[in-house]
Amino acid sequence: MKTTVENLDPSRIKLTVEVPYEELKPSLDAAYKEIGSQIQVPGFRRGHVPNRVIDQRVGRGTVIQEAVNNKLSDFYRDAITEAERVPMLQPEVDVVELPNAAGENGGQLAFTAEVTVRPVIELPDLSKTELTVDAVEVTDEDVDTELDNLRARFGSLKSVGRKAKTGDFVTIDLKAVIDGEEVDSISGVSYEIGKGNMLKGLDTALRGLKTDESATFTTELAGGEHAGEKAEVTVTATAVKQRELPKVDDEFAQLASEFDTVEELREDLIKQVTERKTGEQAVAARDVLLEQLRSEVSFDVPEAVVEAEIAQHLQAEGKESDEEHAKEIRDDIVTGVRDQIILDVLAEDLKVGVAQDELLEFLFQTAQQYGMEPAQFLQGAQQAGQIPAFVSEVARNKSLAMALRQAKVVDSKGEAVDLSAYIGSDEDDAAAAAEAAAVVAAEASEESTDSAESGDE
Template identity: 25%
Template sequence: MQVSVETTSGLERRLIVGVPAERIDSAVNSKLQKASKTVRLDGFRPGKVPMKVMRQRFGESVRMEVLGEVMNESFYEAIQQQDLKPAGQPAIEPKSMEAGRDLEYVATFEVFPEIELKDYSSIKVVKPVAEVTDADIDKMIDNLREQRATYETVERAAQDGDQVVIDYLGTKDGEAFEGGAAEDSNLVLGSGQMIPGFEDGIVGMKAGEEKVLSLSFPEDYHSEELKGAAVEFKINLKEVKEKAQPELNDEFFKLFGVEEGGMDAFRAEVKKNMDGQLESAVENRIKQQIMDGVLDVHSDLQVPKALISQEIDALRNQQLQQFGDLAKQINAKDIFPDEVFAENAERRVKLGLVLNELVSKEGIEADADKVRETIEKMAASYDDAEQVVNWYYSNPQQLQGIESLVVENQVVDNLLEKAQVSEETSSYEKVMSPPEEEAAEDE
């Protein structure tokens, strides 16, 4: 077998493979002889069909089958011979397939890049130092009460923050328009759910009152027909409800697993959960900075387009899961074109390649104690933690996911030892806020 390799551009390789005709002919003859023992043809006894007849009837189809198999087999033989590591499937173009002649084809594909591990001492990491204060706990408890708030009917005029039950009918030039009417609709005033002026116009109304609001749709409204349109809404207010937060009592505490101990025990449980959240958030901040630093150090690393394409498809499929059964009825690439995920996909592929190389070169394996610790930490929030732990250890796929997470954390720890680490005094609220919000606050 003759093999030659050309580098066309970057990571792309062009492999020219020649396979002797004898290999093809031998494989064709072998398949025809094997088939002749079982094939049934009129005029011949089973197993007695002459090879001449077999070649006339099945020779061409068997040859095409053999060519496909040989191209596949010889391609993998060729890349092993040339010590190449393809990323993605090759594009194979036959050049010579005539009977009696050597098979020749061209395989074009990308290879994994050679990754040279860098000096990571230039990576800078700022570790936020914060603690959960009494004020943070008070705010969290208020949030928990707010999440479980209910609305109770009141006999007064509607105010911001109230929930109202309304019928409404919208008209444009005296004609009702699509989507402009509803009955027994629940609306929280001040939520911004409706167009400007709608909710403000209901403030001050009482149950049983009717009102007509003259409003205009925003110029950037999604419906072309209604962009900037002057409309009227006839409002019939049926009920006004005031938000009521639950009392801080034993019944409320039980919702969070606190059966006894009252307020002190409840605050201690809230603080415990907040401490855990803060610890995870700090770890994630550090990990993010490490990953960003690794990408900066390897900014010139080329990655295979085939791997980026695969990652784009994976990210798109994750996004489509939120559509449930509807995902089967839509064209995914129309709603989520490749460009939406391209940057993130390239980042993930590049990080994956570098981290895998680090794992390989440093000989990092998942530490069994850390795997156990991670699983127990995840199981702690369940009533029967031991059952959850056993479930992970009896489920190879789930266990592998935890081991991969532990290896990633060990890589981060490894890089953290090489990086320049400083500390910065912060707060629970700041550490827990998304990075983009924190950046906006700093500005």
């Protein structure tokens, strides 16, 4: 097979591929076998019809077309691999020449393929990269906040006769009206004033209400068939309660934890806050690294990929013709595609491997985010052909962790930061790479066995 590459622009190439008859012949033989098993010719058993008879019955051109259809994607894949470019979209393929459909066997298959490819980029030397993150500092206020959160878990609610205020828990009934018609209502819902996680304007309407008092306000509905529409909402406070927190003493420490004294409890909370802030430090280091890569690696994001991502996003939201929304999300899409390209190259440079347990953990976490059973989510992902995309996403995340191990990370005080508990080790990655290689080898062996068995039939 001969492949020539024409660079149309930095992110689009044209492949011209010529496949000699000899390389296409195995696919032609398979096509003859397949077609021969489907036709009935007097004097011949099904599956034992000579090729020349098949040519007479269905035409050699039909056999050639069947062979090309079955093998074209493989030839394209080999050509793009030989060109050492990474496709980002499906190619536009044009078959320009087919083997001889009459006369002597011979000729060649020739086709062109125009495809959007990943830009060629070069990443900076990570060993010379220095990142600065905030130092971990645990204050008394941090510990008091954790202690208050713990007290809230063990607190109780008590009805009050006063006006409702921020922090109170109010049992409410809601009724929404549009153009004089009631469109939605709920009752008996408990809501903490100040949370701001229901309707815009609800907190303001509730403040100052006593039990059995009502208020009306105008807002946009957040859900249902009228989501986004303006409605007149009436809220009634059927109960107003304040949270009473337990006193912080040794008795509370024994109730809320495994410790006997408040002092021991506070020491443990200091450890928890330190661990949390160190984890946040690791996330910050990752974000700083990504931002630095963005600033140091300059390239044009393929416009065709951006347009495809926007179209997919709009389709998922049922807004295919919403040009205004397309403009709103464009910048985020461009940033996302740019990050994907950078991290894919980073993962390749660092030879990132994804172990099966890492993929399963990612799938489990993603299923939880969508509120689905892991098995159901995995089945849906397999049916939609999304597993390779998930593997790539895990590899991108791992590439940042591996890159952080090579970079120098210091805090705002100039002290070296140890993130080993959060970014893994080289030994872990070596094990993952070995497992990934073993899986690939096993799949290759299985495919080889299947091919051999198919050939014996």
